[in-house]
Amino acid sequence: MLLVDGSSYLYRAFHAMPDLRAVPGDPTSAATGAIRGMINMLQKLRKDVRADYVACIFDAPGKTFRDDIYxxxxxxRSPMPPDLRAQIEPIHEVVRLLGWKVLNVPGVEADDVIGTLACLATERGYHTVISSGDKDLSQLVNxxxxxxxxxxxxxRDVAGVEAEFGVPPxxxxxxxxxxxDSVDNVPGVEKVGPKTxxxxxxEYGSLDNLIARAGEVKGAVGDNLRKALDWLPKGREILTIKKDCDLGEHIHGLPSLEDIAVGNGQxxxxxxxxxxxxxxxGLVSQLRTHEVPPELIEEHRNRAKVGPGAQPAGLFDEPDLSGLSQASTLHYDTIFTWEQLDAWIAKLQVSELTAIDTETDSLDEMKAEIIGISxxxxxxxxxxxxxxxxxxxAPEQLPLEGVLEKLKPWLENADRKKLGQHLKYDRHVFANHGIEVRGYEHDTMxxxxxxxxxxxxxxxxLAERHLGRTGIDYESIAGKGARQIPFAQVPVDKAAEYSCEDxxxxxxxxxxxWPKLQADSKLAFIYDLEIKTSEVLFCVERNGVLIDGPMLSRQSTELAQRMLQLEREAHELAGQPFNLGSPKQIGEILFTKLGLPVTKKTASGVPSTDEEVLEKLADDYPLPxxxxxxxxxxKLKGTYTDKLPQMAxxxxxxxxxxxxxxxxxTGRLSSNDPNLQNIPVKTAEGRRIRExxxxxxxxxxxxxxxxxxELRIMAHLSGDEALQRAFREGMDVHRATASEVFGVTPQDVNSEQRRYAKVINFGLIxxxxxFGLxxxxxxxxxxxxxxxxxxxERYPGVKNYMDQTRLSAKSKGYVETVFGRRLYLxxxxxxxxxRRGGAERQAINAPMQGTAADLIKLAMIxxxxxxxxxxxxxxxxxxxxxxxxxxxxEDEVEWVKxxxxxxxxxxxxxxxPLLAEIGVGSNWEEAH
Structure with missing residues (x-):
């Protein structure tokens, strides 16, 4: 768990950054220094510290229980500077947008919320990192x-606190x-400083013992101590961080802590x-440069064998941050001679199961070349x-070609069982060197x-969660950011320890x-399905798909011309030029100048110009x-017509x-680098990309x-006889639904009624x-x-299925596909x-999406x-x-059809019955 003392960060960001303005040079413009500083600090922290739970905690306005005591x-304390106060609300907004849970609980301070969460985490076996400059939080360290x-x-770990303050936490x-505490105006014992x-x-072991034996303390210190005896219990109460706050509605889901679990990112x-x-x-351009979907980030982490977020050198130098026990004595070899290699190949030949890890020069599996193998x-x-x-x-190393030649018979022997972590990547790497690895039995990912x-x-x-093992992170051996070195430049001794450990x-x-999967036949089936799917995906990725680069370039030119035309038309409708990419300027034109109705506001109270708002306004106004x-x-131009030719x-x-x-x-696959699954097909321009x-x-x-x-899967899962009959008899299911809902014969259903029925069919699943309908x-x-x-009323089985599924999900915490894949909620x-309502909707739909995902994988295999x-x-x-x-x-077309x-x-x-339809053409669009 990673907890940020947001109030500490606020002041640090404000005083560390210059007097920046939203409009540079305009003294009336809003100050943004603290906002920028906060963003920079949080982004760096998330890169540096791996965490499964994250929250940023701020002081809530108003009095706390300490004000009642004293x-x-x-x-x-000086009042908060007006420029900082004006930045608090937008800071809360941007912290949420960055993917953090924001907490500010009335009646207590940020420290108390942090203490409560840290205590809960400790009780549940989690490890907590608190980021703050406030020394008071040292009392929470253990x-x-x-x-x-x-x-x-x-x-400030246990040793760090004692080294800094002279006493343990x-x-x-x-x-x-x-x-x-002079900062908070809490007096201590007069003239008793840190050393005293x-x-x-x-000498006395604790404050209670000291109070009890105050008469023994001599000199001025003793006199002052005795004067403070009535105050000290109250002072301690004020300075003690609470660990049992009632967080109530401010963090839902406790004590499961799921409310602050890392979600889908920014x-x-x-x-x-x-x-x-x-x-x-600058942040806008940075965002555009690094705009990567969360699923790809996770995949890259899996490929690099680095967990979510890495621990930075300088903060976590020890190999074991949490004091968790490592595996028994480790024996890692580094192979420099042919004799050593032959000895290890002999071990591989008799090993029942061997884990393999490749170290490469690239995350692009189609181009990556081997630097080392463990x-x-x-x-x-x-x-x-x-x-x-x-x-x-660098020490002299064995040549790559010679090593691979020796390893190839073992690598390509299907009887020699192997496993990996995200093995599809390693399979590609070996294929780049002409080796088709066989015998991959398991993938821990x-x-x-x-x-x-x-x-x-x-x-x-996985290692930390299931083994209590922490290890070497990639950035500790290769550096990070602009200073990160290629793996080829990592010293061999460090690379060997890192790769062997992986x-x-x-x-x-x-x-x-593996024993957990073996113990459940349904999960064992799904795991076998995923392993076989991985093999098929390797083939599909290796095949690639041919694209017409010149055609895409022509489309880019045409899109650019149309965008210029739209820009001119927009300027004409607005009565002035403005930046069509600026929500701020769009808002000023739509709502201030043209006076269009405001249908939605952002968290900071500014009229929203998101897609949903524009779609509503577009029904009545031409500019939106x-x-x-x-x-x-x-989006089409930037994501596809410009980029696809460069990626070929x-x-x-x-x-x-x-x-x-x-x-x-749900088990669905996600395509990226490039994403071929989200090409829009509702517009003519989107369909042309498929050409x-x-x-x-x-x-x-x-x-x-x-x-x-998914409707067929609903018919299967619900057992509804009317819905099943429609599919068994090959009826148009939307026409059949319209017939039931509107009480007319199927032949008398008109196009509008069928459209309504289609929306109902898909909407309900x-x-x-x-309201949505x-x-x-x-x-x-x-x-x-x-x-x-x-x-x-016409499909009671569907209603019963939905009701029962919700109840089952609440009881188990998950739902299942037809084949047994578990989908947690x-x-x-x-x-x-x-949130509960959203999870209930997921409970209805996830089994259908998940079953569809399982079916397409079975079909691919x-x-x-x-x-x-x-x-x-x-x-x-x-x-x-x-x-x-x-x-x-062409000579296999009829067979394929x-x-x-x-x-x-x-x-x-x-x-x-399941039904699949096929089309054939000279390009993807024509095949539809």
Whole structure:
């Protein structure tokens, strides 16, 4: 758990930064120095400290219980500078947007909230890092709680507190009571300073003993002590940090702590708007440069074998931050000679299961080359083969080609069982060197994904969570930021320890997780599904898909011209030029100049100009419609038409996406670098991008997807006879629903009624309320309620399924797919109504999304098996949710048109038939 003393940060940020203004040089403009400082400090902290739970705690306005005890408390403090006070609300807003839970609890101070959370964390076995410059928090330090002062690079663990103050943390309250706190206007014992306080506590052991034996203390110190005897209990009460605050509604979900669990990271779009509003142009450009989806960040961490956030050198130099026990005696070898290599190959040949880890020069699996390889054959025993370390005085290393030649027979032997952490990456790395690794049996990342989908799956997190082992983080050996060196320049001794530890921990984690999977047949099935999917994804990623670069360049030019035209039209409608990318300027034009109705405000009270607002306004006003169209084209251009040609392999013209497998809680795959799953298809411009995904000469593109897959899964799960009958009889399910809801024969259903029924069908499986349905259909709430009531009357099995699923989820904390994948819902019993409601909607939809994800994986696996068994030249080149895309030689087109829908439809047997449809064309769009 990482807790930030936000009040301490506020003042530090304010005094550390210059007098910055939202509009430079304008003294009437809002000050932003504290805002900028706060952002910088929090971003650095998240990079430096790995955490599963994070919160930033501020002092709440108003009196606290200490003011009741002692009215003079903090009476000598200067009032908060007006410029800082004006920045507090936006600071709270931006901290939330950065992904932190913000807490400020009335009646107590930030320190008390921190103390309560740290105490809860300790009780539940978590380790807590508190970031603050306030020495008072030292009293919270123990073997599981540490305070860091990032401004002064100071660490206050148990030893650090005693070294700094002369007393252990357990005596800090007594020490502070004797010395007093001049900053907070809390008197101590007159003329008793730090040295005297330490001396007294060392002699008497505690403040209570000192008070009891006050008559023994001689001289002026004794006189002053006796004068203060009546005050000291009150002083101690004031200075003692509470550890039992009633946080109540201020943090929902306690004592599970899930309310401050690390979530999906930054709200990028909202951050852009915030930065632009406060003139933080540098941060806007930085955000654009580093705009990476959370799932990709997690995948990169898995690839680099570094846990979420790394511990920085200088703050956490010890190998074991938390005092947790390491594995038994470690024996790590570094292989420099052929004799050593032969001896280890002999070990590999007889090992029942070997963990492998590659160290490379790149995170791009299609380009990465090997710097070194490590193996572990049993916990605590590993070896590293350095081959590509190049720096001054680097030791002589075995040549890469020769080592791989010796290892190749073992690597390609399917009988020699192997495991890895995110093994798909290592499989690509070996393939880059002409080796097709066989015998990959296990992947610890996927084991964690199946067992505990809602938790981090990086190796560092797994080792700490399941073994109590902490290890060397990547940045401690390679540095960080601009100063980070390539792995090839990391000293061999450090690289060997780091890589051996990764292999060793991977094997150790496997021994902890594998028995849990074996004990549950459903989870064992899902794990086998994920392992086989990983093998298929390796093939799909390796195949890549051919794109027409010149076509995309032409589209970019056309989009740019259309955007310029839209900009001119927008300026004309506004009656003045303005920046179409600036929410602040857009807000001024729409709401101040044109007087359009304000439908929504940001947390800081500024009228919102987000997409939802513009869509509402676009129904009645032309300017918002222009802005929406401009935004859409800008995203298409920046994300696809400009970038895709740059991402294609220079030799083959193919784009190789990366499928992140251990990300979505539903089991869905996520495509990134580039993201091929979010190409918009509702606009003509978006569909044209798919035209650039082409087949090479002599080939065609085929696209096959499931028809109404989630509705079919709902029919299976709910057991509703009417819904199942509609699918079994091959009816148009939306027409059938319209017939039931509107009380007409299927033949008499008109297009409007069918459209309503389609919205109802899909809306209900996503947990849509009557309010949502009313808004979606443009009808009043009463009519929407009536439609839903009629739907449930005609399909009672669906209503029963939804009710039972909610109850089961509340009881178990998770729901399951048809095949047994567990989908956890941490907020299902939250006292927070909106959060609980969101979890209940997830409980309804997740089994359908998850089952659909399982089905497409089963289809992919079977499809690849058939392609391999029949030695077909057809290649699977993309997976987009419920769709598979193939590159097909012209002489195999008819086979594909017949076989692929058949394989997909028979991927599993449900209570209703599955239906897959296929199209063929010269490009992806034409195949639809």
């Amino acid at each position: 009215p003079e408390y903090k009476a000598t 073997e599981q709680v540490m305070v860091i002062d990032t401004m002064n690079d100071r660490k 357990r005596q800090m309250v007594d020490y502070q009571t004797l010395v007093g 306080a330490v001396k007294l506590l060392q 709200n990028v779009e909202a951050l852009k708007a915030f930065y632009e509003r406060y003139g933080l142009k 193996f572990s054959v049993k916990p605590g025993e590993a070896a590293y083969i350095p081959m590509g370390h190049r720096y001054h005085d 996927l084991q964690s994904y199946v067992l505990e989908v809602h938790k981090p799956h990086g190796l560092a997190s 292999s060793d921990q991977t094997l150790d984690v496997h021994h902890a997780l 419609a222009k802005l929406l169209e401009h935004r859409g084209l800008s 392999d220079a030799k083959t013209g193919r784009v190789h996406t990366h499928y992140a497998q251990a990300v979505a809680i 650039a995904f082409i087949a090479p000469p002599g080939h065609r593109i085929a696209s096959a997807d499931y028809s109404q897959i 996503y947990g849509m309320s009557s 009313a808004r979606n259909l443009g009808i009043d709430n009463t009519a929407a309620k009536n439609y839903i009531q009629r739907y449930f 941490p907020e299902i019993n939250s006292p927070n109504g909106p 079977r499809m690849q098996e058939v392609l391999d068994a029949q030695d077909r030249r057809t290649k699977m080149v993309m997976q987009v949710h419920d769709e598979l895309v193939f590159e097909v030689p 017949a076989e692929v829908p058949n394989i997909m439809a028979n991927a599993a047997e449900l209570k209703v």
